[in-house]
Amino acid sequence: MWQYALRRVLQSSIVILGVTLISFTALHMAGDPTLLFVSERASAEEIAETRAILGFDRPLHVQYLSFLGRLIQGDTGKSITYRQSAMKVVLERLPATLELTLFAMIIAITLAIPFGIIASVNRGTPIDGGMMTLAMVGQSVPSFWFGIMLILFVGLGLRWLPISGHIPILEPLFTGHFREAFSNFPEALRYLLMPAVTISLFSLSRNSRLVRSSMLEVLSQDYVRTARSKGLKESVVVTRHALRNAWMPVVTMVGLEFGFLLSGVVVVETVFSWPGVGRLVFNAINQRDIPLVQASVILFSLLFVGLNLIVDLLYARLDPRVRLG
Secondary structure, eight states: OHHHHHHHHHHHHHHHHHHHHHHHHHHHHTSOGGGGSSOTTOOHHHHHHHHHHHTTTSOHHHHHHHHHHHHHTTOOOBOTTTSSBHHHHHHHHHHHHHHHHHHHHHHHHHHHHHHHHHHHHTTTSHHHHHHHHHHHHHHHSOHHHHHHHHIIIIIIISOOSOSSOOOOSHHHHHTTOHHHHHHHHHHHHHHHHHHHHHHHHHHHHHHHHHHHHHHHHHHTSHHHHHHHHTTOOHHHIIIIIIHHHTHHHHHHHHHHHHHHHHTTHHHHHHHTTOOSHHHHHHHHHHHTOHHHHHHHHHHHHHHHHHHHHHHHHHHHHHOHHHHHO
């Protein structure tokens, strides 16, 4: 087990290293970053002097190694827009993104599991066909379009929910203001609902199909037919025999869901003007705030790879065949 864990940690480190290399190279290939630090009226001599001071005159691989050395020390550079540590700016926006992602994950998982079970139990019926058709449509609808439709019909048309804004929940919890967090919770849900539903639509649709296929595979096994032949109720067969043995793909789904949902927050946060990291990244790209984009990408990659590592270790714990392979 320890050898498997060490191997997965090394693989995760390589992935994070690759992410830093790709993001660093891509952002620097977009143009000379020196121009971001000088005025539009700067002369060629001033630009050259600033380039030398910032180290942008060195070869790209030397700049990357220098960036990697600072990163290991926790220094991601100073944001050009905010004039402070880029990682500090990202971490200030992180609670809002975590709130949105966690709420979307709860929606996706709590609905996907019963939907998948109902579809598998009613295989070949109109219920199964209708649910899988809706799941296919849900996977095909772009999140930005779905978010705009919710704003138009639910927010502006019916006026049931606010179309933008944010009331913090996690930030007061992190700072020890528990009473404020709990008092904010009911009203915060109204602001969370539409963007969270928008983000969770794709995951809900995909996971419903995953649970259905996993359940169908288990329901066709001999021990399930034996349980039915003993006269057990269908609910007992499904919950105690089939569902318990169909949990492995579901465990993977739950573990990776947070990372998948994080990848969708950039567009949705922009549509709903949500003050999270996704919107911060969108604005930083437009402003060519390289340190801020790099800090955001690194933080997202650390979260995603870390969750992936935890899921792999948990999977190996549940199924010894994984680490033996």
